[in-house]
Amino acid sequence: MKKTGLIVLMLVMVLSVVVAGGAKEKTPGAKKIFMSSAYYTAPYGAPLQEAVREKAKELGYSVQIVDGEENADKQLSQFKAAVADGYDALIYWPGDQASSPPLVEYLDSTKLPWVAVNTVVDDSVLDLVPCMVASDEVEIGRWLGRLVLQYFDENPSSSKNMIYIEGSPGSSYTENVTIGVMEILKGTDVNILNDHQYAEYDPSKAMAIMEDMLTKFGNRIDIVVAQDGGMFQGAYSAIQAAGYAGKFGLFCQGQDLIVKEKLLDGELYASVAQDPFREGALSVEMLDKIIKGEAVDKWVPTPTGPIWAADVDDYSWF
Amino acid sequence: MNQKRFIDVVRNNGIILVILLLIIVTGIIERNFLTFNNLLNVLRQVAVVGIVACGMTYCIIGGAFDLSVGSVVSLAGVITILNINAGVNEYIAVLYGLMAGVGVGVINGVLISLIDGRSGEAFIVTYGMQVVVASIALFPSNGLFIAGRVSEGFFKSLGQGVMPIIIFLGIAAIMEFSLKKTKYGRVMCFIGGNMDVAKMSGINIKLNRISYFAISGLLAGLGGVVLCSRVTSSNPTAGLNYEMDVIAAVVVGGTEMSGGSGSVMRTVIGAVIMGVMSNALNILGITAYHQQVVKGIIILIAVAMDILNKQLKLKEMAHDKVFA
Numbered sequence: 001m002k003k004t005g006l007i008v009l010m011l012v013m014v015l016s017v018v019v020a021g022g023a024k025e026k027t028p029g030a031k032k033i034f035m036s037s038a039y040y041t042a043p044y045g046a047p048l049q050e051a052v053r054e055k056a057k058e059l060g061y062s063v064q065i066v067d068g069e070e071n072a073d074k075q076l077s078q079f080k081a082a083v084a085d086g087y088d089a090l091i092y093w094p095g096d097q098a099s100s101p102p103l104v105e106y107l108d109s110t111k112l113p114w115v116a117v118n119t120v121v122d123d124s125v126l127d128l129v130p131c132m133v134a135s136d137e138v139e140i141g142r143w144l145g146r147l148v149l150q151y152f153d154e155n156p157s158s159s160k161n162m163i164y165i166e167g168s169p170g171s172s173y174t175e176n177v178t179i180g181v182m183e184i185l186k187g188t189d190v191n192i193l194n195d196h197q198y199a200e201y202d203p204s205k206a207m208a209i210m211e212d213m214l215t216k217f218g219n220r221i222d223i224v225v226a227q228d229g230g231m232f233q234g235a236y237s238a239i240q241a242a243g244y245a246g247k248f249g250l251f252c253q254g255q256d257l258i259v260k261e262k263l264l265d266g267e268l269y270a271s272v273a274q275d276p277f278r279e280g281a282l283s284v285e286m287l288d289k290i291i292k293g294e295a296v297d298k299w300v301p302t303p304t305g306p307i308w309a310a311d312v313d314d315y316s317w318f
Numbered sequence: 319m320n321q322k323r324f325i326d327v328v329r330n331n332g333i334i335l336v337i338l339l340l341i342i343v344t345g346i347i348e349r350n351f352l353t354f355n356n357l358l359n360v361l362r363q364v365a366v367v368g369i370v371a372c373g374m375t376y377c378i379i380g381g382a383f384d385l386s387v388g389s390v391v392s393l394a395g396v397i398t399i400l401n402i403n404a405g406v407n408e409y410i411a412v413l414y415g416l417m418a419g420v421g422v423g424v425i426n427g428v429l430i431s432l433i434d435g436r437s438g439e440a441f442i443v444t445y446g447m448q449v450v451v452a453s454i455a456l457f458p459s460n461g462l463f464i465a466g467r468v469s470e471g472f473f474k475s476l477g478q479g480v481m482p483i484i485i486f487l488g489i490a491a492i493m494e495f496s497l498k499k500t501k502y503g504r505v506m507c508f509i510g511g512n513m514d515v516a517k518m519s520g521i522n523i524k525l526n527r528i529s530y531f532a533i534s535g536l537l538a539g540l541g542g543v544v545l546c547s548r549v550t551s552s553n554p555t556a557g558l559n560y561e562m563d564v565i566a567a568v569v570v571g572g573t574e575m576s577g578g579s580g581s582v583m584r585t586v587i588g589a590v591i592m593g594v595m596s597n598a599l600n601i602l603g604i605t606a607y608h609q610q611v612v613k614g615i616i617i618l619i620a621v622a623m624d625i626l627n628k629q630l631k632l633k634e635m636a637h638d639k640v641f642a
Contacts, residue, residue, distance in 0.1 A: 204548065
């Protein structure tokens with residue numbers, strides 16, 4: 001009994017220290033922004049959320065960001081609690097397109113200023129969104145497709161075999177990027193070997209997939225496309241370990257530091273831009289305009305397009 | 319072979335027979351599958367899960383679970399890569415990663431021992447630790463993916479060539495020897511089988527149980543280091559849901575969930591089965607959706623066979639007593 005009490009006491013002390021250390025400095029009198037981030041712990045989430053914090057501070061707001069854990073029900077509860085707690089404005093990072101309607105309807109019903117960021121909301125509720133700051137996911141896929149065709153124009157080959165490593169099955173982002181890729185490659189002679197290889201944005205899973213593909217197809221592979229920089233790193237490790245480095249054309253999407261490094265090394269043909277810093281900052285700028293009653297566009301697209309080795313200094317990296 | 323022996327072999331090795339069938343079919347369809355290189359490939363792929371599963375086997379045999387291993391994999395990787403990138407000696411950086419694992423394991427063990435917890439309490443305590451450690455892994459990296467600034471040397475060699483396989487099989491051999499041939503192993507089975515009787519026999523339950531969690535933490539840390547070495551990077555969420563793959567490997571191998579008996583070598587087989595299955599399904603071009611269904615069914619078959627085996631053994635014992 002005493003021991004259990006002691007453990008509880010120790011844990012309470014640790015908790016107090018953590019809570020005190022984690023508490024953010026609040027600006028007295030500042031309007032409060034609440035953000036529920038579906039991808040709080042994802043590598044893309046960290047820079048986006050940091051940009052939200054910095055821009056909010058710059059514009060004189062205090063901001064609270066919570067982890068929505070890709071769970072629409074949890075995010076809905078978080079927003080309900082935030083509204084009850086008197087937050088003045090809201091930022092919604094949806095986990096998925098399909099699960100967004102109930103949240104969008106709720107946010108619309110609050111009559112508070114709010115914006116959606118990063119993940120495109122479902123078409124059925126698009127009209128209810130005051131402003132959506134997001135890149136065109138299908139366009140990102142189209143760019144990957146265009147780069148593949150450009151690569152084969154520059155590097156003619158008798159075969160055009162491609163390994164395509166995707167993110168998570170069922171994720172609207174993954175599916176939209178794939179829609180864009182397929183739209184461009186449809187009707188061409190580019191052949192996707194073993195379609196739908198999902199590495200769930202995990203470098204080690206991407207590495208295992210690439211090892212299996214190398215076992216099966218070996219030097220029949222011409223190019224490898226990964227949906228993000230982390231998965232590219234995993235696939236690259238497998239390619240390097242198997243002695244195929246420099247023999248395939250490599251592409252990915254994203255602005256991770258590893259992508260920059262491999263672009264500069266000449267190991268990556270090109271990447272496709274999606275800037276988390278710009279997206280995060282834009283979301284707060286648009287929210288600020290809505291709060292002030294200024295007009296904003298319904299969809300503020302984050303710019304996308306190819307990044308080449310020569311252009312790396314024009315982009316932010318994380 | 320008489321009918322009873324044949325039934326015994328099928329009963330005790332059913333999963334292995336299913337996998338052998340898969341290997342034969344895949345080998346016939348895809349000639350690259352049954353090659354030495356692909357065998358090494360599979361062993362390398364399962365090495366990390368396998369290393370962590372060896373530690374989990376001790377925990378389960380000792381009558382507990384360690385759900386924090388996935389988070390420890392992430393934390394150890396982040397700590398090691400950050401230290402290497404900061405210019406710390408590679409050996410020291412790896413040691414820091416391993417120490418983080420041991421530290422978490424000892425805390426788990428002390429907490430569970432202090433409350434005299436059984437498998438249920440261990441489940442909850444290590445789940446709590448999993449959440450805490452997963453968050454701690456995010457602090458130093460700020461949630462970002464970190465590329466390792468290393469292209470060769472000791473750290474890089476841990477994940478290259480046959481090294482992950484040697485580490486995995488070496489650890490498994492030492493642990494199996496310790497489990498089967500030493501007093502420490504026999505005490506572990508005794509504690510897992512009946513903790514109350516073990517306590518009455520004068521065994522230092524607390525110290526032993528802390529050691530199981532410390533070993534589990536150490537091996538989860540080692541798994542994290544090897545994983546980072548393989549992909550030359552760390553991801554603070556790399557170990558997310560790893561504990562489930564690890565427990566699946568232990569269970570598919572045949573270690574009883576209720577504790578008291580099991581084998582590290584069976585866990586090796588369990589990990590290899592899971593790896594061969596993924597590899598074969600990938601090579602056969604089976605889509606990810608179907609792969610998950612197959613994996614789930616294999617785990618269900620393993621659990622069902624474990625239960626069936628226990629029931630049949632009880633029946634046989636009762637039968638033998640009646641007709642003795």
